[in-house]
Amino acid sequence: MSRSGYYVWRCRPPSKRARENAMLTEETAQIHARTRGAYGARRIHIELQAGGTQVGKKRVARLMKALVYAA
Structure with missing residues (x-):
């Protein structure tokens, strides 16, 4: 990778x-x-969809897993 591309x-x-x-x-x-x-993840997925957010259960699970490792 070029230096300018990196920046x-x-x-x-x-x-x-x-x-x-x-x-x-x-x-x-x-x-x-x-x-x-x-x-x-399953219940949170249901709550998000009830609130009008279109999101997959696996995406919610992946984000929750990242939260656990970030803490």
């Missing part, structure tokens, strides 16, 4: 998918905290 990549704003993942991660953490850790 262009580094200064690039986050992608749409990355922004959506950040938003979903925040919503997931709020639901998880509100239920005092009782809800897993």
Whole structure:
């Protein structure tokens, strides 16, 4: 990779998918905290869909797993 290409990549704003993942991660953490850790990926997925957010169960599970390892 060229040096100039690296610096262009580094200064690039986050992608749409990355922004959506950040938003979903925040919503997931709020639901998880509100239920005092009782809800897993399946129930959180159902709550998100009930709120109008189109998201897959596996994506919710992946984001929750990343939250556990980030903490």
